[in-house]
Amino acid sequence: MSLRELFHNTTLADRILFSLLIVLSLSGIAFIKEILSDNSTVHIYVDGHPAYILPLDKNRVVSVEGPQGKTVVEIKDHQVRIIESPCHNKLCIQTGWVRSGAVVCLPNRVVVTLGDPDKHKKTIDATTG
Amino acid sequence: MKSRQYVVDSKQVNTKRAVPASYLQSTVYCLLLLLSTLYCLLYACSCSPNKERIFKKDRILMDTLVAITVVSDSKDNAEKAIDAAFSEIEYLEKLSNHYSSDSEITRINRNAGISEVKVSYDILKLLDKALHVSENTEGAFDVTMGPVIALYDFHKKIRPDDGMIKKTLSLVNYREIIINRDRSTVLLKRKGMLIDLGGIAKGYAADKAAETLKKQGVRSGLVAVAGDIKAFGLKPDGKPWKIGIRNPESGDKEDDIMATIELKDMAISTSGDYERFFISGGKRYHHLLDPKTGLSAQECRSVSIITKEGAFTDAFATGIFILGPEQGVKVLDKLGFEGMIIDSQGKSHLTQGIRKKIEFKRTVS
Numbered sequence: 278m279s280l281r282e283l284f285h286n287t288t289l290a291d292r293i294l295f296s297l298l299i300v301l302s303l304s305g306i307a308f309i310k311e312i313l314s315d316n317s318t319v320h321i322y323v324d325g326h327p328a329y330i331l332p333l334d335k336n337r338v339v340s341v342e343g344p345q346g347k348t349v350v351e352i353k354d355h356q357v358r359i360i361e362s363p364c365h366n367k368l369c370i371q372t373g374w375v376r377s378g379a380v381v382c383l384p385n386r387v388v389v390t391l392g393d394p395d396k397h398k399k400t401i402d403a404t405t406g
Numbered sequence: 407m408k409s410r411q412y413v414v415d416s417k418q419v420n421t422k423r424a425v426p427a428s429y430l431q432s433t434v435y436c437l438l439l440l441l442s443t444l445y446c447l448l449y450a451c452s453c454s455p456n457k458e459r460i461f462k463k464d465r466i467l468m469d470t471l472v473a474i475t476v477v478s479d480s481k482d483n484a485e486k487a488i489d490a491a492f493s494e495i496e497y498l499e500k501l502s503n504h505y506s507s508d509s510e511i512t513r514i515n516r517n518a519g520i521s522e523v524k525v526s527y528d529i530l531k532l533l534d535k536a537l538h539v540s541e542n543t544e545g546a547f548d549v550t551m552g553p554v555i556a557l558y559d560f561h562k563k564i565r566p567d568d569g570m571i572k573k574t575l576s577l578v579n580y581r582e583i584i585i586n587r588d589r590s591t592v593l594l595k596r597k598g599m600l601i602d603l604g605g606i607a608k609g610y611a612a613d614k615a616a617e618t619l620k621k622q623g624v625r626s627g628l629v630a631v632a633g634d635i636k637a638f639g640l641k642p643d644g645k646p647w648k649i650g651i652r653n654p655e656s657g658d659k660e661d662d663i664m665a666t667i668e669l670k671d672m673a674i675s676t677s678g679d680y681e682r683f684f685i686s687g688g689k690r691y692h693h694l695l696d697p698k699t700g701l702s703a704q705e706c707r708s709v710s711i712i713t714k715e716g717a718f719t720d721a722f723a724t725g726i727f728i729l730g731p732e733q734g735v736k737v738l739d740k741l742g743f744e745g746m747i748i749d750s751q752g753k754s755h756l757t758q759g760i761r762k763k764i765e766f767k768r769t770v771s
Contacts, residue, residue: 296438325465325492366561378661379464379471386466401666402475402641405633406652406676406708 319357321350322388333357333391343385350380350389357389378404458642463488468499468608470632476619477626477642487622491615491629498614501529502607504552504600511601515552519597524590528614532717533585533592536606539721540580542737547725548580548697552600555695563684565691571700578697609675609720612636616716629716633676636716637669646670651764654678654708654748665746665766669712675719677727678708696728705730705750712744712760719743731755 287295321329321341328341333355340349346363356374362382369382379390461484462475474491478484504511510525517523536549553574557566566574582595594601608631615629616636626639628647637647646668656662667674679702683692692702709727711719722743726734731747738745738757746764747755756764 292438296441300441300444322464325463375661381466381471383466383469383471388464388466388471390464400648401650401663402628402637402647403473403630403635404650404652404661404663405630405635405674405710406654406678 318392319350319352320388320390322390324386341387343382343387345385348382348385348387350387357391359387359389362387460642461485461488463492465492467492467495468503468611468631470608472611472615472632473628473630474615474619475628475630476624477639478624483623487619487624487627490622491618494614494618495611495631498528498607498611501526502532502603504602511603514592514594515600518594518599522584522586522589522591522593525592527590528610529592530585530587530590532603532606532610533583533601535610535715535717536603536721537580537583537585539606539718539725542741543722543725543729544733545580545697546728547605547721548578549601549603549605550578550580550583550594550599551695551697552602553577553598554697554700555602555604555693556600557700558691558693558695560682560684560691560693563686563691565686575697575700578700605724606717606721608632609634609636609673609716609718612673612716612720631716634673634716634720635669635675636673638671640670649674651676651710651746652678652680652708653767654680655752656680663767664748665764667712667760667764672712672714673716673719674710674712675716675723676708676710677723679706679727680708694724694727703728703730706734707748707750707752709734709748710746711738713741 317333319331319333320327321339323341323343329339331337331339331352333352336353338349338351340347347361348359348363349361351358351360356376357380358374359369359372359380359382362369362385364382364384369380372380375391377391379388381388458477458479460475460477461481462473463485464471464473466472472492472495474488476484476487500506501510503509504515506512510523510529514523514525539547554571557570557574558564577596577598582599583601584593584595612629612631612634613636616627616638619627620638626641629636635649637649640646647670648666648668650663651665651667653662653664677694679690679692679694681693683690690702694703695701696703706727709723711723711726713719726737726745726747729737731749734745734747735755735757744757744760746760749755
């Protein structure tokens with residue numbers, strides 16, 4: 278059966294239903310893209326400048342060069358941590374794995390944040406304490 | 407006959423379809439076109455460049471992470487405003503950082519007991535506000551604690567001996583800061599005195615950054631200088647900014663939230679014994695030092711303060727932590743501030759106003 282024959286064998290209701298399904302599918306794609314893209318990225322900044330934007334679902338190790346030297350960031354199983362740092366107190370390494378928020382190395386001016394800062398679907402806007 | 411009948415029926419059916427075919431086809435096409443247009447319109451509206459969105463940038467300033475969030479319909483305008491606010495914080499850091507060799511505070515400290523030092527408007531304002539907090543907390547908040555703070559090293563787990571603390575405490579007295587407003591000068595009465603604005607400068611910086619954002623045309627935003635937060639206006643969804651209050655028992659987990667509160671045109675700060683500390687001999691030594699004893703205050707675990715000015719939330723959070731829960735709630739009531747104090751036993755002490763606004767994530771006694 279050719280496409281033309283198939284088209285001729287459909288009723289008006291079939292065609293309306295078909296077009297509605299197309300519209301719904303397209304809307305669904307746009308909706309899911311908007312909702313799910315929030316917490317799926319890792320942003321690494323050095324001295325206020327973005328160095329990397331990486332997906333959270335891909336395990337990897339990256340290093341960035343700060344004023345004091347190399348800071349190494351590991352992404353694994355939707356978590357992030359700093360594993361190497363030239364800073365003297367190593368507080369950034371002691372922070373360990375994080376699933377949300379940020380890991381910061383103040384001496385080497387490295388900030389690692391989870392989620393897209395432009396998309397605020399999360400419920401809390403800032404934390405005090 | 408049956409076969410013939412079938413042919414006739416079939417023809418009848420076909421005839422019924424054939425007659426309105428072009429009409430049906432054009433109806434379907436029109437409907438498809440209409441739906442596609444509607445979809446495109448809806449999508450275009452949701453992505454319209456004029457729709458207000460949230461923009462956020464982070465920077466390390468004042469030795470901490472500063473996050474500025476603004477609501478704007480233009481990315482360029484938002485970034486311009488945020489950068490101006492960062493510049494304001496950078497300027498305040500240069501004035502107030504007592505570790506820097508050329509800040510105004512360093513010059514005051516260097517000339518302690520020698521001569522008065524001419525200072526800028528912001529340092530005068532900061533000191534005025536600091537003295538106001540000292541007077542309202544019976545000196546529990548005191549910016550002249552610099553010499554005692556310098557004796558501790560919380561990273562290296564160093565605490566000075568009692569004799570050294572006692573000797574150094576004699577240099578601590580906020581009443582010996584002499585401010586001459588006419589000449590815009592500051593003098594520390596005795597040599598060896600040191601001003602440390604660490605307990606108020608971040609909150610003040612949040613205020614000034616928010617002011618800068620407003621001057622740049624931003625109607626709604628959030629400035630978080632570490633945990634000193636200033637919120638103004640509403641989010642694009644018309645809701646106030648939602649602030650999480652860290653759980654003092656969470657250890658290193660900075661994202662463990664004890665409660666949330668919604669803020670509009672208000673500031674909030676929290677002081678906790680988990681920020682800079684070490685444990686020695688089963689005792690917790692943290693950075694919130696009592697000006698009367700030179701030792702870490704022991705009555706509270708965390709104090710959150712809410713009022714209009716970030717400089718006050720920052721400084722009162724420290725002062726009330728040191729004063730303790732009972733006196734602390736009295737001071738807050740007297741000043742009309744809102745607050746939550748978690749004492750050393752984990753018990754919460756709340757002002758009347760905050761009870762209706764705060765939402766606890768976990769049970770607090």
